[in-house]
Amino acid sequence: MAGTDKDIVVGLDIGTSGIAIAVLENGCGAKQEPLGYGYSPSIGIEKGRIVDMENAVSAVKSALAGVEVLEGVNTGSVYASIDMPGMVTGRGKSRLQFVGKRRITRRDLHEARQQLCQSVLPAGYAVVQVTGIQFFLDGRPVSMPLGCKVRELGMEATIVAAPGEQVEQVRRCLRSAGLRAIQTVAGPAAVTRAVLAGVEQELGVVCVDIGAGMTKAIYINYGRPEHMCIFPVGSGHITADLAVGLHTGMEEAESIKCLYGLDPIAGHINVQNLAGENLHAVPGELVHRIIRSRVEEILDFVNQFIRQLRLTSSLPGGVVITGGGSRLAGLPELAKEWWDMPVRRGIPRAVPEKGRDDETYRYTTAIGLAMWGAGQRPGTRMLKRGMEGGIVGRFKSWLR
Known part of the structure; x- marks a missing residue:
């Protein structure tokens, strides 16, 4: 990032109606300041799938060209969304046993991850993201296993996967546009970072993103995605x-x-x-x-999703609706009646200052992707671990 000392993160959302980009400066703690936004109508893309590579690459480049940021700020490395029907989630486990005690290496962590993914992935699917990772050393939970001397390494995580051929098409589109995907993130998971409060994510909430061509529902509990579903109607x-x-x-x-x-x-x-x-x-x-x-068709889809969760009690966080479709007059009131639980409209944070209100939702997923990326930076991760002993950690212990 020649010419600037700003620590930036870039979120790129490949949506049904448009390509949206959000560039945020990663500030102290959990604060992110907006630096720039870009948008271009989607061409060659249908419901998250690349159907015309040349046009799709052109659309991504057009969105990038519209981003106005400080000179010298590099927007070539991005956190990109994968959003398409057929995506699945699964909680997996893996366990590596050693002969006698020895120190955990990066190779061990990689092997544990590979073993875990293989136990969850359906045939023909590729990993979109691995989230909610927990490590266990000799059966005891730890946050930093690298270098520890143990007999057994255990790992648990939630795997989000999508049809492999389509995932590779999206990645090839990004490479052809001159971008490096630091990490891919499921669109529904990214949206939650932009519109949900931290406490909501810990206590349990369903977030519904009503886009132009798809409606995406995701259940977040203890801060991690538990289940998601994409309905090809928006x-x-x-x-x-x-x-x-x-x-x-x-x-x-x-x-x-x-x-x-x-x-x-x-x-x-x-x-x-x-x-x-x-x-x-x-x-x-x-x-x-x-x-x-x-x-009503969309509301029925979400209602079926909620029923599949088989929760023994009502959701403490209720349902949060977002996306351009959520702006429909009277929708929160009808949804509350339809689902018989609290419903609120989720407003994305760090929105463009000069943007019109009716355009704000274009950037919700892109903003969430950038916030997700900021959360992966070393300083932010250390702060998050410190919070585990604070109010968030206490919430978890009370609920468990």
Whole structure:
């Protein structure tokens, strides 16, 4: 990073509707200051999958070109999202036994990780990220096993995986755009860093990210992802339904969706025809029914996800909804009634100062990725370990 002494982290989100980039300065403790943002419409990408490599690479480069940061700040190393249907999570374990006592080496840690991943990965899948790692030396939990002298090394972690061919396509796209992926992170996990409070993540919460082409739900407990699911329907489908049902263009349908949301509409409203030249009247009740029908489909998906968790009691943190689709008027109220639990709208932190409110959610995942990356830096990890003996650690002990 010639010309600057700033410690920066870059998050890059490859979304269905757009490529978003967030550049944050990693400050003292848990503080990150925004340095720059970039955005470009997604081309050659469908639901997180690369379908046209040349266009996808061009879209990533276009987003990078839009980032305005200080001269000399290197944005070539990124924390990148992997977001696509078919992603799975699993909690795995591995154990290495030694003949007599000996010191743990980096090779041992690598072998334990490989063994753990192999025990969880489905055939044809690749690791997206390994999170929630716990080490055990001779059965006792420790935070830093390297160099310790023991007879047995145990490891537990949550593995997030996705179809291997598609994961490699995303990585190849980044390389072709001149980027180095320091780490890939599941999009739903990244979002939680941007919108959830630390206590929520420790006590148990479901975060629902309603994007343009996908709805992603993730259950976070004790600070780590326990389960996630991606539903290939998002707010863009509401717009498409309105365009077809009202015989109008996508731009007009999007405006109607944002204007009325889930509010009842009395009488008739005037809608532009497909050519955009004349208006025709449609019943307000029809508009409301089209929007609500698709929203109920999304709410049902999340409800099934929550039921699959088989929690013995209600979620202490409730459900947090975020993403562009969460801005739909009346959605938190309907979701609270539908799921019968507390619901709040999650607002991303470190948003662009000059950005419009309706564009803020473009950067939610990118911001979360940068925050995730900041949490991996040595200084931040040391601070986190120190907190384990504080209020967060006490919460964990109370709940267990």
